[in-house]
Amino acid sequence: MAVYESNIDVSAISALDMHVHIELDEQGHKPMPEVFYEASAKYFKSEDRTPSIDKIADTYRELGMAAVVFTLDARTQFEGHLPNSIDDVVAGAARHNDVLLPFGSVDPRNGKAAIEEAQRQATELGVRGFKFHPSVQGFDPSDRQYYPLWEALQEIGLPMLSHTGQNGMGAGLPGGAGLKLRYSNPLLLDDVAADFPNLPIIMAHPSVPWQDEANSIATHKSNIYIDLSGWSPKYFPESLVRQSNNVLKHKVLFGTDFPLIPPTKWLAAFDDLPIKDEVRPLILKDNAVKLLGLGQGGDAA
Template sequence: MTNSTLYTCAVDVDAVDAIDMHVHLEIDECGHKSLPEDFYTASEKYFKADERTPSVDRIAEVYRGQSMAGVVFTVDARTQLGHKPNSIDDLVAGCARHNDVLIPFGSVDPRTGADALTEARRQATELGVRGFKFHPSVQGFDPSDREFYPLWETLEELGLPIVSHTGQNGMGAGLPGGRGIKLKYSNPLLLDDVAADFPGLTIIMAHPSVPWQDEANSIATHKANVYIDLSGWSPKYFPESLVRQASNVLSRKLLFGTDYPLIPAEKWVKAFNDLPIKDEVRPLIFKDNAVKVLGLADPVAAQEGVPS
């Protein structure tokens, strides 16, 4: 399916209670999944997920019912996995149908070289994605390698943020050799190089970065263009240093995220409510910080994809 409609964001930030910065769409309208089948079997066991591949319409129904908006994406890891992703065009078309609650991010395979730059521009200008998702371990690349600097330069020029996986990997967990996935590519220190060399590029380090949480805390504190989304872990398992700093130096750097459908929002929120985090910080984490990162506070920025 080819989507000819440019996505425009219609999220009313005053009408939603939270913005989930980390939602996966892993199947397209043709039934094609983003990853080989053994990844789903292993991740279902690892996360104990009930509904592994909901449609975009189902995702919209879930988030609308909870008065939340969600940033939706997939991952293009065709080179590493030998498996094409689910359709980005389908993903954006679905988000366009539900643009009151869904915000699409694109994805390109950095290992496809110049084609990745062309595709990133297409997704930004022709589809209207609001950012990009990367998973260095699943995609099999070192984000600090200068081979990939043209991609970061392109995304910086487009003014679009990136979400990049850090820390422990649920994908491939429990499989022989972790299904070939190498954890070293998810060390957040590799993104510190990118943040330093591309200060105009907003970088969201996805997940508590176990076993490198102190490194992630330091990077987010040091670099104005770096944030942390809190997806992929139940808050009851968050590293102590992350919880402690959430109420002070990281209060404006943390973003609500679940990893849905692997972790449902209601389950995440229930555990988060038990953490010793200041009441005045909670609205920042649930919505206000995301509004800034996504440019939703400025109607012009929201349409153009430029963070405020």
């Protein structure tokens, strides 16, 4: 069993992508039913929807960047369709620990088993955070029944990354394939941030149509961050761009949603945004390095 230890040389990378999906494990298994891949590939116009973790590592190594990688456990919502092996994700990240950091994932609807699995992933595998998607996993993060899990994550001391806003998953399908957008309202995470102030929470994506709410939450609570994945920067809400330049300059994190959006394409559009020169390195690398506790030599400072 592989145990992850980071060997990322922070001084040698130009950026750290906080949001990269591993959609295919070493057994050829995907964490969601095929219909979701077909719909999201059409929505994002992505060419290669399921690259291997080795190909992802090569992509970021060639670009002189690092990336947080993860899969998603939504077995309850998908009626027993099992997730990718978290152990495989960690093993792949361990093979490429100069450029990849693994996040774990558990199904919150699994109750006590989810807590035990989160503890295992942290202590035995060495994951560096946890990924959630309330709409895909079918849960309201502010519901008190999930508070024991958030308390456990706070005790573990690793950040959680949670989808917010519009969903590419299920987009264009009848009923959105049953996925409910309201679970991705960032105000639901505001409850969690208030009640678990020592739990770092990354709100994934510009939170359209709730961007003003997301800006307010990130400004109000020191344990809330925003990653910029899932949207080309040319489509970012103006309020997000404006506040990223000032009150949120230490709270905003570079992210692509690769393989849905290639990093080169995202960065080319980011170059055209009116972001201050002194803020760009904060967004692209420095904020993430601090949040993840990465030292100049590689592992936790």
